[in-house]
Amino acid sequence: MRPPRQGPGPLTWIAIIGVTCLSLFLFKKILWLVVPFMLGLLLYYLLAPFARRLVMAGASPTLAAGVLSGGLLLLLGGWLLVLYPLAIANAGEWQAGELRYLTGGGLALESAALGLQQKFAILRHAHFGEDFRQHLLNLVNHFAENHLGTMLATLAAWLPSLLLTPAIAFFLLKDGTRLRKFIGNAVPNAYFEKTLYLMHALDRTARLYFTGLLKLFAIDAALLAGGLWAYGMPSPLALGLIAATLGVIPYLGPLLGCGLAVMVAATDLPDQAGLIYGVLGVFALVRVLDDVLFLPYVMGKSLHLHPLLTLLMFFIGEAIAGVAGLMLVIPILGVVMVIGETAEGVLLDDRLRARHVYARRLRRQEARRDPYRRP
């Protein structure tokens, strides 16, 4: 029942990648359900240790799940109640700030592009630095009429399903064991122990992945905030937290976070030209530390994936389902891999299959027995 010592065979790997791609394709169609479910799982693994502590203290699993999910819901509700009047009161100021930062960032990019054009003759004919600021200003000025309606409609469509998240976390905390029993009951006796092991392995993989994601978020936020603070950036903690949150989206997220910090640096401290390079350095260093140290250590433990395969899967995920694919591809691959590995073990185990066939024959014989005979 231990995990197989050798990894899955080549055919199984092909099947695993195929099923992962197919799942991504299907999930793309029901993202409104998949995203709250993934967030629910994330919350579940975040709250599970606290639920265990409450159970240890004498609470029933239902009470522990209710207290934690309810507390979280109250926290979110309270946060929204505070944020809403704040947003209404400061909407004008925030909009002006947004415009200011975008202009500042645009100016910095424009001057960098012009500087490059002056130094390299080949770039002079490209004119890529010109009107950059104007493009940005146009984007900001016409943002409401071009994009705001679509964004609000998307938000309105997603909000009800996102509200499912605490409910999913609650039911997973409350009925996780019952769910495992339910699945176990549906499996024939011969495969029962393997199925229990599979469910345990899936749970362990998902737990390591999601807790790894949370750990990585905390590490990134701390390092970025520390680095930005050391360079004298304004609001380093907020920037670190936003950049770490965006960092959840592979490849694209760190770029967005870095762009945001550069915009703030260029706008708030335009005289310090070296600051932008410092900010870029901090983001580059955190990226390298993530890729070389934290990602293999924190996440690698959970999935044991080869870095090349991980990279390939990111590209495939992006091609199939865009940004959602980038975020979903690795957890889906992890789950499909565990299932594939176990299914390979079960399907290639002649003894288990023979036992199952034998048990079925015994049951059939039992069913055909003379009904009038006493047992």
Added chain:
Amino acid sequence: MLNRLIRSKFDPPHLAALRTIALFSDLSRRELRTLDGLLHRRSYTRNEIVFDEGEEGQTVYFILSGQILVCRQGRPEEAAIAELGAGQCFGEMALLDNAPRMAQARAAEDCELAVLFRDDFLGLLHTHAVVASKLSLALAHMLGQRLRVAVNRFVA
């Protein structure tokens, strides 16, 4: 004894069935209910194999009804090791280590078993330490008894 009798009188049927297991006899109703949440119920037909010798074990089985024959692999008649009845358990070494099963277990007659997965037991150590320690103590007691019987048989 009286306490146990009173307890068993008022237990709901599914808990009363578990109360017949020797290892669970010291558990309170609440503790038994906690354990029941982790146990899987399985039905086996006469002659059906529960597990094979050499198979890696992750679960311990408790006999709720029927009889189980523990024997050398594939030799139920000439190499029977033990015949276990309701209230007894087998495959308990799986709780202690990941070692392969030492013998084959097959249903000597139609039986119903309660199954505890090793990791659920380990989880119990964290969440319900009292239940887990009572269970561990009862298990140690049972293993000690079996060892004593084996030693006596060897000496004789």
